[in-house]
Amino acid sequence: MREHDQTPQSEEFRAAVIGVGARAGVALHVAAAGGRVVAAVDPAPQTHERAARLFGDIPVFASVSELLASDVVVDGAFVTTPDFTHADIAVELLEGGVPVYLEKPLAISIEDADRILETAYRTGSKLYVGHNMRHMQVVRMMKDVIDRGEIGEVKAIWCRHFVGHGGDYYFKDWHAERDKSMSLLLQKGAHDIDVMHWLAGTSSRTVVGVGDLAVYGQVESRRDNSDRRMGDWFAMDNWPPLAQQDLNPVIDVEDISMIMMRTDSGVLMSYQQCHFTPDYWRNYTIIGTEGRIENFDDGTGGEIRLWNARSDYLERGHVRYPIEDGGDGGHGGADPLTVGEFVEFVRSGRPTDTNPLAARDAVAAGVAGALSIRSGSRPQQIPVVPEEMRQYFVAHQPTRR
Numbered sequence: 001m002r003e004h005d006q007t008p009q010s011e012e013f014r015a016a017v018i019g020v021g022a023r024a025g026v027a028l029h030v031a032a033a034g035g036r037v038v039a040a041v042d043p044a045p046q047t048h049e050r051a052a053r054l055f056g057d058i059p060v061f062a063s064v065s066e067l068l069a070s071d072v073v074v075d076g077a078f079v080t081t082p083d084f085t086h087a088d089i090a091v092e093l094l095e096g097g098v099p100v101y102l103e104k105p106l107a108i109s110i111e112d113a114d115r116i117l118e119t120a121y122r123t124g125s126k127l128y129v130g131h132n133m134r135h136m137q138v139v140r141m142m143k144d145v146i147d148r149g150e151i152g153e154v155k156a157i158w159c160r161h162f163v164g165h166g167g168d169y170y171f172k173d174w175h176a177e178r179d180k181s182m183s184l185l186l187q188k189g190a191h192d193i194d195v196m197h198w199l200a201g202t203s204s205r206t207v208v209g210v211g212d213l214a215v216y217g218q219v220e221s222r223r224d225n226s227d228r229r230m231g232d233w234f235a236m237d238n239w240p241p242l243a244q245q246d247l248n249p250v251i252d253v254e255d256i257s258m259i260m261m262r263t264d265s266g267v268l269m270s271y272q273q274c275h276f277t278p279d280y281w282r283n284y285t286i287i288g289t290e291g292r293i294e295n296f297d298d299g300t301g302g303e304i305r306l307w308n309a310r311s312d313y314l315e316r317g318h319v320r321y322p323i324e325d326g327g328d329g330g331h332g333g334a335d336p337l338t339v340g341e342f343v344e345f346v347r348s349g350r351p352t353d354t355n356p357l358a359a360r361d362a363v364a365a366g367v368a369g370a371l372s373i374r375s376g377s378r379p380q381q382i383p384v385v386p387e388e389m390r391q392y393f394v395a396h397q398p399t400r401r
Helices: 024-032 047-053 064-069 085-097 112-125 137-147 166-170 188-198 330-348 356-373 387-394
Strands: 013-018 035-041 075-079 098-101 128-129 153-165 204-212 255-262 269-275 282-290 289-298 301-309 319-322
Touching: 013 024, 013 330, 024 035, 024 047, 024 075, 024 319, 024 330, 035 047, 035 064, 064 085, 075 330, 085 098, 085 112, 098 330, 112 128, 112 269, 112 356, 112 387, 128 356, 137 188, 137 269, 137 282, 137 289, 137 301, 137 330, 153 166, 166 255, 188 255, 188 269, 188 282, 255 356, 330 387, 356 387
Parallel strands: 013 035, 013 075, 075 098, 098 128, 153 269
Antiparallel strands: 153 282, 204 255, 255 269, 282 289, 289 301, 301 319
16 A cells, blocks of 8 residues: 555545444445545455445455555545454554544553554554544533533533343344453443543543343353344344343353442542343433533433522423434434544544543543452552653644654
8 A cells, every 4th residue: 555645635535444344334424524435354255245335346355454555545444343353453554654533442451542542642643533422412412511611510420321222232242252342331331431521521540330240141042143243133122131032152241330430630420331221321410519410312302401509309400401403324413423523633633522542541441440340349540641642632643743
């Protein structure tokens, strides 16, 4: 592959997709940003048909090394491979001078997350992590309420995540195995932890937790589903959880987790995640020195309620903000916004609402929570990255000549 120009001048943004699985379709949004997918990488021959169906007649390589050695020129790569492969793939692309859009979580260990950051810092190759929830309307509206000072200074955030589809999403493939996912506090929790950090403007440094494999470990129906995709087994009538069929042969991650976090600035946070609830949504409560807000539903049709005066029980609060329509596209219109933000970041260096350093801190909190759960709720301390590297990412990866 020809030497990459980190600030491409061509009108068309040429993208590669690494991993033609469930999330590969996010790269289709590059068209709205003035680009197209010109190559894909996936070692499984059966994915070539899917690549052609999604992206048309493009070359499909068996490895990143083959892509980098080819004469295909790319301006950025979307890494949508399984979580446990993120670090090695991202490092190889960054070393090759290719800007990376990396699906969250950044990695499945703090060490690998830091390795990715170090590579991006050392090489100057642009790194973007797809924390699309920062572009969801419910999150942006809550942040606007906070930034306007309507609840005063944030002091506490609680998040309850009811993962009603968890049995289908995470317990029928590699997500159920610790050595491939580490914990569902990463795959699912990294979203919410990142949102809480963003709303409070701070990151966790001490984490303690409890959790268990309370339900899905009891299900005896097991099957190796490597020959299928989630769309082959997902169904709303897969209920109740103990009646699930064809779960992964190995299940050793928790299906219910509760962690508490103390941040740099002293804001206290809690995150609760359950994969066997009947409903699927997330609820945030943000408490400040002058009020609190809470979302009911997390998409169009729901609302954010604000309590800003003393009262007894007041179901709907003092002020209500209907959650706005985020438009078309995955995650309530957030996916196309992240792709557009990535493309513009590569082209012009424009600051982004997402940040790899924050993505690292979300992973670190999830890892620390899992380690605490598995060590009898022993508190875990999260290390900080070197100050020079921290400043680089805080400044949105300025070009170094």
